[in-house]
Amino acid sequence: MSTPLVEAVETIEALDTPARRRRGWRSPSFVLGAALLLAILVLALMSLVWSPYGLDHTDPAARLAGPSARHWAGTDRLGRDQFTQLMLGARTAVWIGLASVAVAFVIGVPLGLLAAAAGRFVENAVVGVIDIVIAFPTLLLAMLLVTVYGASTAVAISAIGIGVSAEVARLTRISASRVFTQDYVLAARTCGTGPLMILVRHVLPNIWHTLLVQAALAFGVAVIAEASLSYLGLGTPPPAPSWGRMLQEAQSTVSVAPWNVLLPGLAVAVTVVGVNLLGDGLREVLDPQLRQERQAADR
Amino acid sequence: MLSYLIRRVAWLIGSLFVAGSAVFFLLRVLPGDPAVTLLAVGSSPDQIDAIRHQLGTDRPVLAQYGHWLGDLVTGNLGNSLFTQMPVLDQIAGRLPVTVPLALSAFMLSIVVAVPIGVFAAVRRRGLLGVAVSTLAQLGIALPIFWVGIVVVWLVAVQWRALPPGGFPRTGWQDPGAALQSLVLPVATLTIAQGSVLVRYVRSATLDVLSQEYVRTARSLGYSLPRALWRHGPRNGAATVVQILGILLASSLLGTVVIESVFALPGLGSLLLASVKSRDLPIVQGTVFLMTATVLVMGLVVDVVQRLVDPRLRART
Numbered sequence: 001m002s003t004p005l006v007e008a009v010e011t012i013e014a015l016d017t018p019a020r021r022r023r024g025w026r027s028p029s030f031v032l033g034a035a036l037l038l039a040i041l042v043l044a045l046m047s048l049v050w051s052p053y054g055l056d057h058t059d060p061a062a063r064l065a066g067p068s069a070r071h072w073a074g075t076d077r078l079g080r081d082q083f084t085q086l087m088l089g090a091r092t093a094v095w096i097g098l099a100s101v102a103v104a105f106v107i108g109v110p111l112g113l114l115a116a117a118a119g120r121f122v123e124n125a126v127v128g129v130i131d132i133v134i135a136f137p138t139l140l141l142a143m144l145l146v147t148v149y150g151a152s153t154a155v156a157i158s159a160i161g162i163g164v165s166a167e168v169a170r171l172t173r174i175s176a177s178r179v180f181t182q183d184y185v186l187a188a189r190t191c192g193t194g195p196l197m198i199l200v201r202h203v204l205p206n207i208w209h210t211l212l213v214q215a216a217l218a219f220g221v222a223v224i225a226e227a228s229l230s231y232l233g234l235g236t237p238p239p240a241p242s243w244g245r246m247l248q249e250a251q252s253t254v255s256v257a258p259w260n261v262l263l264p265g266l267a268v269a270v271t272v273v274g275v276n277l278l279g280d281g282l283r284e285v286l287d288p289q290l291r292q293e294r295q296a297a298d299r
Numbered sequence: 300m301l302s303y304l305i306r307r308v309a310w311l312i313g314s315l316f317v318a319g320s321a322v323f324f325l326l327r328v329l330p331g332d333p334a335v336t337l338l339a340v341g342s343s344p345d346q347i348d349a350i351r352h353q354l355g356t357d358r359p360v361l362a363q364y365g366h367w368l369g370d371l372v373t374g375n376l377g378n379s380l381f382t383q384m385p386v387l388d389q390i391a392g393r394l395p396v397t398v399p400l401a402l403s404a405f406m407l408s409i410v411v412a413v414p415i416g417v418f419a420a421v422r423r424r425g426l427l428g429v430a431v432s433t434l435a436q437l438g439i440a441l442p443i444f445w446v447g448i449v450v451v452w453l454v455a456v457q458w459r460a461l462p463p464g465g466f467p468r469t470g471w472q473d474p475g476a477a478l479q480s481l482v483l484p485v486a487t488l489t490i491a492q493g494s495v496l497v498r499y500v501r502s503a504t505l506d507v508l509s510q511e512y513v514r515t516a517r518s519l520g521y522s523l524p525r526a527l528w529r530h531g532p533r534n535g536a537a538t539v540v541q542i543l544g545i546l547l548a549s550s551l552l553g554t555v556v557i558e559s560v561f562a563l564p565g566l567g568s569l570l571l572a573s574v575k576s577r578d579l580p581i582v583q584g585t586v587f588l589m590t591a592t593v594l595v596m597g598l599v600v601d602v603v604q605r606l607v608d609p610r611l612r613a614r615t
Binding site: 128131132135136137139140143144145146147148220224227228231232233234244247248250251254255258261264265268269272273276 | 586
């Protein structure tokens with residue numbers, strides 16, 4: 001029953017207006033994701049000025065104690081306050097996550113743009129490199145680097161950043177190539193616009209929203225990778241607390257203090273679910289085409 | 300097809316060469332002398348020189364590189380620094396743990412996750428469908444080792460139903476005990492891999508559901524399951540093959556963490572222990588083999604995709 005009038009109305013309904021965009025910000029996944037992530041951020045930031053106990057504080061009388069008024073999340077086998085560890089661990093996770101994503105984008109985005117903008121030969125070479133880096137999973141890369149340098153925060157950030165950069169480069173190349181085939185790019189080129197100007201004026205404005213969503217997802221990947229590395233003893237070395245090492249220590253006492261396992265795992269999950277939901281929400285807000293498809297599918 | 304195969308194999312050999320070189324140069328050319336990091340603080344220069352000679356790092360880098368490539372082609376990965384045993388033998392000794400672990404988790408997650416993923420897509424607005432998708436999302440977000448610890452606590456500590464970890468020293472000579480010690484690791488790896496697979500299968504099915512041919516089949520009187528069954532596999536096959544390739548690779552890598560959770564003497568724990576003791580030849584060999592496996596699997600995926608999907612063949 002698609003009369004021209006119905007089609008016209010549908011087109012207007014699907015138009016990307018500021019009002020609709022504002023409504024997008026209220027999508028449930030965006031709000032929930034932002035709230036979860038905010039909780040972790042507050043924990044991390046608050047640890048800079050206040051935590052229940054100091055980093056080195058131990059309470060030998062209350063080793064492996066359950067949650068109580070004095071120790072909200074109980075203590076570990078050395079009598080360290082688990083809530084303090086959790087807050088400081090949030091700081092480690094957020095810091096390593098952000099730094100790795102920054103490394104990934106500083107490497108990945110220029111590489112992807114270069115592949116999309118340059119000729120076929122360069123593009124093939126870059127694609128080949130990306131394929132090989134993707135075959136080198138983050139974990140193996142981290143192991144190689146730790147073998148040479150020993151475990152440190154910088155090694156964890158470099159390994160995670162390089163590992164994630166391959167995916168960023170791949171996505172940047174694909175979205176930028178799509179823009180490069182557009183008529184308006186051809187028109188700009190005909191007018192004598194240089195490649196750099198085309199990148200700034202046409203390509204980046206059209207791909208930044210895809211990259212932003214990717215950055216959110218990459219942050220989640222980085223947080224899980226950081227936790228895995230420190231669980232294996234390859235991440236940030238002690239005494240800096242991290243969720244992964246808390247879990248590794250809690251595993252050895254799981255038969256007497258199972259509650260110590262719960263919170264660090266939950267913290268990782270909250271962070272990752274949070275950024276994934278946030279990414280979904282951002283995509284809906286920023287990508288008018290996707291929103292139209294969703295609306296069409298729901299009709 | 301043949302010319303494609305030849306080109307693809309040539310590409311694989313090139314990638315293997317680049318990957319092998321990358322492993323070599325990452326471990327050798329980056330600043331930091333393995334010989335110094337290997338020895339305790341305060342070792343005499345003579346001791347350092349001896350280790351350098353044993354590692355071969357006293358020779359020019361290019362000579363070492365040529366040596367490593369030559370050995371690689373003949374299938375020699377060198378000897379362990381500490382036990383002096385050939386790296387290849389050590390790796391082979393670990394495969395009876397890692398291969399069954401990775402393969403059974405891979406197959407089990409297909410058996411479990413494919414029906415669940417299709418169900419979640421067909422019933423995407425139903426309560427159960429949404430619940431399943433949410434659970435899968437949670438399964439992806441939780442670190443795999445956390446799932447493992449909880450499984451150990453529940454099954455091994457609370458119920459005392461299975462051993463919490465380890466592997467019989469006699470290996471597969473006692474098949475019952477060996478199988479028992481693999482149950483929890485396989486289950487954990489399956490939960491992690493299955494969650495990822497559910498998401499993939501769900502979105503692939505949603506994709507097929509929105510295609511015109513499904514609507515046509517429905518209008519011809521096919522029920523939804525029949526329409527999906529008739530057109531889904533053939534049309535989605537190429538995507539499925541690609542996903543399975545990714546899944547197999549990540550199952551193999553997942554064993555590194557899983558073996559650490561369950562104290563299994565597999566390839567992953569060999570690698571982890573060698574990283575910590577800085578046994579360069581073992582790290583180099585294991586990482587190269589794992590990367591090579593991923594690259595070879597990529598080739599198999601590409602070739603099988605072309606076999607099952609004529610549309611890809613036509614493009615060449």
